[in-house]
Amino acid sequence: MSRIAELLGCRYPVIQGAMGVICNPEMVAAVSEAGGFGVLGSAFQEDAEELRRQIKAVRALTDKPFGANLTVLNPHCTEMAEVMMDMGLKAVTTSAGNPGPLIELLKPQGVKVLHVCPSVDKAVKAQAVGVDAVIAEGAESGGIQGVEAVGTLVLVPAVCDAVEVPVVAAGGVADSRGFRAALALGAQGVQVGTRFIASTECIAHQSYKAMICDSSETDTFLVRRTEKILVRVLPTPLAMEVRRDPNRGEAIRRQDIGRAWIQGNLEVYTLAAGQDVGLVHEVKPVARIIEEMVAASAV
Known part of the structure; x- marks a missing residue:
């Protein structure tokens, strides 16, 4: 079994990326039900109680493991983390800043932390402050990026060489070819965003x-x-x-x-x-996306 799948308790090492306000409970639950790891987003939330309601909504739809994202840039990040712990989430992803203070808060409660890193330097620093895994996100990815982004094909193996914790590949993964390529580069799993927006369960317009x-x-x-x-x-x-x-x-x-x-x-x-987006040509159910992605792969 992949180290990432074992870490998260899911069947396949496919993590759904946190995508602003469109990580609706139905899509998150669908990802987890299909064997992946669904992730709620909190980057744009100001009301921690809304996150609590969303966690309850996911649990009403699945008994499979899922998590949530903490965006360090969100001034309400600590409140969100406290809700995640109170609600018993076992793993979270962190992004857009130094995860150190969050790790000090989360790790004593047994919460696994996977931090999104755009460079080898950031990955090494994340490992030093105690993350359980790093998500190496290349320049192909959608959403927030820094000014010195590196392509996934270069970033993932470079990060794998530099850290001992498991590495997840993100950026440009939309089908089975990207999934297999990520594993060949040394990653233990993938994080997928754009492909899941074009799913029947996502509430995106x-x-x-x-x-x-x-x-x-x-x-x-x-x-x-x-x-x-x-x-x-x-x-x-x-x-x-x-x-x-x-x-x-x-x-x-x-x-x-x-x-x-x-x-x-x-x-x-x-x-x-x-x-x-150049690899996405139709809207599909989440289960079909994941099934096709992991097809004929040793996971």
Whole structure:
């Protein structure tokens, strides 16, 4: 069994990435029911009780293991962590910052921590502060990135060489070829985001899913949200504006993400997606996505 699958208690080492406000309980539960590891998102949440309600909703749909993501940049991150511990989650992913303080809070309660790392240096530092695994996320991935992103093909084996904890590959994994390639590079599992947006269980608006299915591998691009943060997005008119004028990106209100991602108002927020949109051509049930991804692979 994969070290990651053993660590998380799931059948397959396929972790669903945390994707803003569209990690709805139905999709998270579907991932876990299909043998993967579903993950709730808390990056845009301000109400820790809403996270508690979502955890209860997932548990009403599955008895399989699942977790949640803690985004260090969220000022309510500690409150979210306390809810996760109180609700008995056994594993979480952390991202966008130093996981050290969270590890000091979570590890004494027996919670496993997997930290998202965009570089070898960050992975080594994460291991030093006690993470149980690192998620090596390459430049192909959608969503938040730093200014010095490295491609998955280079990043994953470099991180595997540098750390002793298990490594998860993220960025550009959308099918069985990406899954097998990740294992060949030395990873013990994969984290998948964009492919799960185009699933029947995800609450992302149909226009979001359609744009993913209709886009090519060259359509996404990086836009600047702050001096240190870039985001890989789909080419909506708003994204094109932000590309031309970085100051436009800083004016986008984070509280409008749901209006765009769930309600389909593409004038108020950009749509995150990875370069693997070029490999996604239809909306499928989560179970089918995972079944096809791990087919004919030794896991």
